[in-house]
Amino acid sequence: MRRIALIGCSQSKLGKDFPKAKFPAKDIYLGRNYKKSREIGIKYFNCEDKFFILSGKYGLLDEDDKISYYNTYLGNFSVKEKKKWADMVVSQLKQRFDLKDTEFVIFAGDSYSKYIKNYLNCITLKFKGRIITFEIKEHLKNGDKI
Secondary structure (H helix, E strand, O other): OEEEEEEEOOOOEOOOOOOOOEEEHHHHEOOHHHHHHHHHHHHHOOOOOOOEEEEOOOEEEEOOOEEEOOOOOHHHOOHHHHHHHHHHHHHHHHHHOOHHHEEEEEEOOHHHHOOOHHHOEEEEEEEEOOEEEEEEOOOOOOOOOO
């Protein structure tokens, strides 16, 4: 089974002073939790080297996608908007992966993980200050919501 890291974006980003400049998604985010997830989490949880980013604006980003600075935080969305965002992300994941044969490690808070984790075989990690908590979900038999 493949193991893929999904890392939540961060508020701190490159390009605020250059809003038209484009950067690889893997380089634009500067937040502490994002960096720790990349530098430590991916290896610790034996994820594949290639990772994906959960973005409030774009949904699922490949680490090499070129994007400009933006300021969108999913936590400010309504429940209805978060569910719509989650549907988009799950659809994007289905286009790239066999969800029955892929385990995801989600390095993101509730706003980014709550409505997608029920559709995935996953481990969800949450950062609160210096404390990391995680939830391991049983593998889905058919990739459907439980």
